[in-house]
Amino acid sequence: MDGPPFVFFEVAGLHDCSFMPVALLTLELHIEAAQSLKDRRQVVRSLKDRLRASFNVSVAELDASGIWNRATVGVVSISDSRDYLDGLMKKVEQAATRIANNHGADLADSFLEFF
Numbered sequence: 001m002d003g004p005p006f007v008f009f010e011v012a013g014l015h016d017c018s019f020m021p022v023a024l025l026t027l028e029l030h031i032e033a034a035q036s037l038k039d040r041r042q043v044v045r046s047l048k049d050r051l052r053a054s055f056n057v058s059v060a061e062l063d064a065s066g067i068w069n070r071a072t073v074g075v076v077s078i079s080d081s082r083d084y085l086d087g088l089m090k091k092v093e094q095a096a097t098r099i100a101n102n103h104g105a106d107l108a109d110s111f112l113e114f115f
Contacts, residue, residue, distance in 0.1 A: 023085040025075040026062065026111040027096050032069065033104025040068045043103045047073060050099050055092055070108075082114060 029047075034040045048059040055077075062072040075092050079085050089112050097107045 018080075020078055020080055021082045021085055022076065022078045022115045023082075023089050024113045024115065025089045025092060026113075027073045027075065027093070027107060028109040029071040029073065029100055029105050030069060030108040031071060031100075031103075031105040034068050037066065037068050040071060043100070043105050044071050044073065046103055047096060047099050051075060051092060051096060054095060055088065057088070057092060085114070086112075 029043070031040055031043050034043065044061055048061070051057060051059050057075050057077045059073060059075050062074045073096075075089070075096075077085055077088060079088075093107070093110055093112075096110075100107050
């Protein structure tokens with residue numbers, strides 16, 4: 001299948017399918033305070049746990065490289081409203097910035113994509 005992936009759902013009793021947007025927020029972290037991979041893992045784990053607890057999103061580390069002062073984290077959510085997802089991901093990004101700063105890290109970059 002060419003093109004972006006889509007999620008289909010069937011409304012009970014109806015036989016036509018509709019598209020549901022999926023939002024992917026990619027967060028690039030620079031972890032200045034990390035002195036080891038253990039420090040890096042603590043920052044990433046805390047970020048993932050807090051975002052999951054605060055928002056109804058899925059969170060995963062995207063590149064588990066051995067570089068101790070950088071990390072990439074992906075945040076994904078699905079909804080029937082792209083506007084809702086846009087607002088949600090802006091709030092997630094703000095929270096991620098705050099959480100990262102509290103752990104001696106900076107949000108170096110972020111990318112929001114819709115599928």
